[in-house]
Amino acid sequence: MRNSTLRYLxxxxVLLNLTIVGTAGYRYYQHHNNSWTSPFGASMTRDRFLFEELALAPRQVEALKKKTVPFRAELDHQRAQIAEKRRELIALMRQDNPDLPAIRALIVEISARQEEMQQRVAAHMLEVKAQMNKEEQQRFFDLIENAMSKGKMTGCPSVE
Structure with missing residues (x-):
């Protein structure tokens, strides 16, 4: 009798633990799959775009979405590459005898990738601006400035 009770418990x-792990995994996947990090480091819903707050014409929104979706994918790829290089940098610094020239070279590479990403963000913003009239442009850059001034762009963009 006691043996069967222990087996039952x-x-x-085990079922309770599997349920908890499954729920935690699902919630993690749901959160990370449905969000995107904006160029300003803010987490946004994947299907939400900053320019949608501007009350643009539907044709403008569709045209901008066509440009922005591939741009976001490109930024995500760049962020992943930078994150990998940062992990390599930490691994180099953990060594008992760190290779300073290799560390410096990796820092230069990370900086170059970040600069390239910033160049692409600026180019994309100018492409978006070109699709707007003067009033829309003003509101667009006001939104960007507001996002930056709220502390969402302190330091480097998130690489999560």
Whole structure:
């Protein structure tokens, strides 16, 4: 009798643990799959765009979405590459005898990738601006400035 009770409790415990792990995994996947990090470091819903707050014409919104979706994918790819280089940098610095020239070279590479990403963000913003009239442009840059001034762009963009 006691043996069967222990087996039953073990089974319940295993099922409970699997349920908790499954729920945690699902919530993690749901959060990370549905969000995107804006060029200003703010987490946004993946299907939400800054320019949608401007009350643009539907044709403008569609045209901008066609440009922005591939741009976001490109930024995500760049962020992943930078994150990998940062992990390599930490691994180099963890060594008992760190290779300073290799560390410096990796820092230069990370900086170059970040500069390239910033150049692409600026170019994309100018492409978006070109599709707007003067009033829309003013509101667009006001939104960007507001996002930056709220502390969403302190330091480097997130690489999560």
């Amino acid at each position: 073990l089974l319940v415990s």
